[in-house]
Amino acid sequence: MEHRLVIGLNIALTALRDGEPHVLCVKRPGGWGLPFGRFDPDEHRTFELALRDFVERQTAVPLGYVEQLYTFGDKGREAPRASLVSGDEADRIVSVGYLALSPEATEPSLESAAWLPWYRFFPWEDQRAEGQDLRQVIAGQLYRWAGDHEDRQERLRSTFFSADDCWEEERALDRYELMYEARLVAEAHRDRDGVEGPELFGEAMISDHRRILATAIGRLRGKLRYRPVIFKLIPETFTLSTLQSAVEALLGFSVHKQNFRRSVESAGLVEKTSQTAQQTKGRPAALYRAGPLADVATATGLTLPRLKIPARQVVSSPEPSKGSSTK
């Protein structure tokens, strides 16, 4: 029998809530997943219109900036049994992933929808503060998986444990794929048989949605560097500290404060308003708005003066250092 082709649209809608990146999720039978819908060629003229239709109707959350990520067509990409979009088991599902950004995390109308923090699914992607500890734990597991394989070790080094001050935040997808191969994420066991692994990290999502989210995170992080997309995620006016911590939350690492402000100011990405923000502690900060040069299509993004983590050195030996699993 001939299989029918179905196109599913998936969207990783991101917004900041209390300064932390969240993604809009929908509760499904098998767990959390991204909002998605089946693309109906009779009803929708373009993918993007279809998307807006789905999300806004299902959850009443408005979509702002939208960008196509990738089209996933591999057979067996979906979990074996799960046929979520179509009713017919025999259909072949191809899914188009999208990234969307919203300036605020509007409460979804649908009860089964919720904003969940990025790092609930990708704890290892947050390298601020104690993310370092987790990295040690994962390092142990990953190096055990790598064993003597030169190539695996090399991959680890380049994606996960590179020289410490050159953690490439935008390679979130590569890292997820490593975790998958090393069977450190639940999906790896669900998709194939169920040989239990040592320890699992992050919360699973249905189907390949966590992979799509990883793609979205990587893309957004990369884009921050060369396009001023950050302004799609924050309110009209903001303090430079707000701007900075938004950036840090998305990137998963901290930046040098003084240099950061120097770079955004001199690049003309922001302009000062006359008002100042009021808060509890410290000197009141000036309020800024996105400058005239902050056009997403044209302008360049942010320079990111990485902040070196003072203490703690690089990941060195595959030293098991057992015991303390800091979950």
Add this chain to the structure above:
Amino acid sequence: MEHRLVIGLNIALTALRDGEPHVLCVKRPGGWGLPFGRFDPDEHRTFELALRDFVERQTAVPLGYVEQLYTFGDKGREAPRASLVSGDEADRIVSVGYLALSPEATEPSLESAAWLPWYRFFPWEDQRAEGQDLRQVIAGQLYRWAGDHEDRQERLRSTFFSADDCWEEERALDRYELMYEARLVAEAHRDRDGVEGPELFGEAMISDHRRILATAIGRLRGKLRYRPVIFKLIPETFTLSTLQSAVEALLGFSVHKQNFRRSVESAGLVEKTSQTAQQTKGRPAALYRAGPLADVATATGLTLPRLKIPARQVVSSPEPSKGSSTK
């Protein structure tokens, strides 16, 4: 009646021939087009396998590096009458565009296939030497189209006629879209009615294939900067001059020779072999090969020391001041 969904795979396969970028094209009833095929879910496990199957079977040209570009799903994207992939007029065609790179332009077995130079379709994308003149001509047409519209003028300035030394080579798609909107490319007339425009630039392709090619060019150019993909397009060993002119041909502008070699050498992207190249004129050049740090996944790309064009200033007067084109 319900429309069926069909997925078409399009590929922009690029290789260098005599140092100039070419794309593999197939002659179709309506003109030249990119190789493509219909994705059959029963036959192909993944998109990429399907692609390799199509191209290698149809033209006997092997695919090297492959990368997905974008998925085009808009209705009316295809030319009205042309229904090329499927036999059924009523089908809705969604096409997935791919970029592929080959180290050499193997002669295709299929008679209707041929390698055609990029700049035959995008003459304005070649800013080396006399590309400047053409830019003047197009400038005139585009500014006439822009008229008083502030926004249009701004778009022109940022994509086409930015400060002269900051021509953003990777925005080939933006430029094509401008040309389309201004009806300076044949497709614009074909897709809507046929109000003849003033003058048309570059050769047309069927369907939206020229748009896909523009996407491919832009992506490849962008990628050159941050991934060493260039080595997928040149032979195993090469002289630095070869490397440089390959890069220049792809980018469409010239780079500073001494600084270029300094950057590739110091970045460890290349390593010297013991041999030297032999040619007719000038001092023999050392042969290099891709260095150990030239891994596509990990390493960073090239720094591109732009060469300022000595004579001729910014776009001002369409003055056709001929000069000695130093090819």
Add this chain to the structure above:
DNA sequence: ACGCCATATACTCGCAGTGAGCAAAAGTCG
């Protein structure tokens, strides 16, 4: 009112990367 604290903002210093160009080296060709 005064001093403490926390944050915002200003400014300096040094180095590495990069843009630009000069000059020598090593071949070919008449």
Add this chain to the structure above:
DNA sequence: CGACTTTTGCTCACTGCGAGTATATGGCGT
């Protein structure tokens, strides 16, 4: 042998950025 061409080595100035020090400006506790 000298003219010519292309490769290769090297210098120099400037800018951008990493890093750090210092000052401004508010709230708050006593």
